[in-house]
Amino acid sequence: xxxxxxxxxxxxxxxxxxxxxxxxxxxxxxxxxxxxxxxxxxxxxxxxxxxxxxxxxxxxxxxxxxxxxxxxxxxxxxxxxxxxxxxxxxxxxxxxxxxxxxxxxxxxxxxxx
Amino acid sequence: xxxxxxxxxxxxxxxxxxxxxxxxxxxxxxxxxxxxxxxxxxxxxxxxxxxxxxxxxxxxxxxxxxxxxxxxxxxxxxxxxxxxxxxxxxxxxxxxxxxxxxxxxxxxxxxxxx
Numbered sequence: 001x002x003x004x005x006x007x008x009x010x011x012x013x014x015x016x017x018x019x020x021x022x023x024x025x026x027x028x029x030x031x032x033x034x035x036x037x038x039x040x041x042x043x044x045x046x047x048x049x050x051x052x053x054x055x056x057x058x059x060x061x062x063x064x065x066x067x068x069x070x071x072x073x074x075x076x077x078x079x080x081x082x083x084x085x086x087x088x089x090x091x092x093x094x095x096x097x098x099x100x101x102x103x104x105x106x107x108x109x110x111x112x113x
Numbered sequence: 114x115x116x117x118x119x120x121x122x123x124x125x126x127x128x129x130x131x132x133x134x135x136x137x138x139x140x141x142x143x144x145x146x147x148x149x150x151x152x153x154x155x156x157x158x159x160x161x162x163x164x165x166x167x168x169x170x171x172x173x174x175x176x177x178x179x180x181x182x183x184x185x186x187x188x189x190x191x192x193x194x195x196x197x198x199x200x201x202x203x204x205x206x207x208x209x210x211x212x213x214x215x216x217x218x219x220x221x222x223x224x225x226x227x
Contacts, residue, residue: 048214049213099207100207
C-alpha cells in the first residue's frame with residue numbers, strides 16, 4: 001500500500017530535550033516536506049526537500065533541522081524543543097511529475113512542557 | 114509571493130443544502146491549486162486539484178471547484194451536503210518551479226446540521 005508513515009504519532013517531552021520525528025514514504029517520490037498545523041493558521045511549511053541531500057527552508061524553519069540521506073526518509077529534528085513548538089506535525093511527499101500533489105502522513109502530535 | 118485566503122473560518126449548512134467554501138489566491142505565475150479535507154483526528158486527503166487543464170475540476174464525494182483566473186478564485190462546491198462532509202477543508206497553491214513548496218490557506222471548518 002502506498003503510504004507516508006510517521007513515528008511517533010504522539011509525543012510529550014520537556015523543554016530542551018532533543019527529539020526526532022521520523023517520516024518514510026514508499027512511493028519513490030522525489031519531494032518531501034514537513035508542516036506544522038496550528039489552530040487558525042492552517043498548515044505552514046517548515047522544510048522541504050527536492051531530492052537526496054537537497055533541502056530548503058519553508059516558511060517557519062526556526063528551531064528545526066532536517067536531513068535527506070535516503071530518498072524514502074526525511075526526519076525532522078528538534079535539537080532544543082520549546083513550548084512554542086507544541087503542534088501537530090505532518091510529513092508529505094510528492095513526485096516531480098505530479099504537479100506537486102502531496103500525500104500526507106497521519107500526523108504527529110507533539111507537546112513540549 | 115504566493116498566498117491563499119479562505120473566507121470564513123467556519124461554515125455551517127443544513128443537510129442537503131449547497132456547500133460553498135471560498136478560496137482566493139495570489140501567484141506570479143499560473144498556479145496549481147488544491148483542495149484537501151481533514152476529518153477529525155486524521156491526516157489530509159486530496160479532494161481535487163487544478164493543473165491548467167479544464168477550469169472546472171471534479172473531485173471525490175461529488176465536490177467540484179472552478180478556477181477563475183480573472184477573480185483569482187478557486188471556490189469549492191458540493192450540490193448537497195451530507196453529515197459525513199463535516200470536516201476541515203484547506204485550499205493550497207503551488208508553483209511548478211518550486212518543487213515541493215505548497216502554501217495553505219487557514220482552513221474552513223464545515224459543520225452540517227441535520
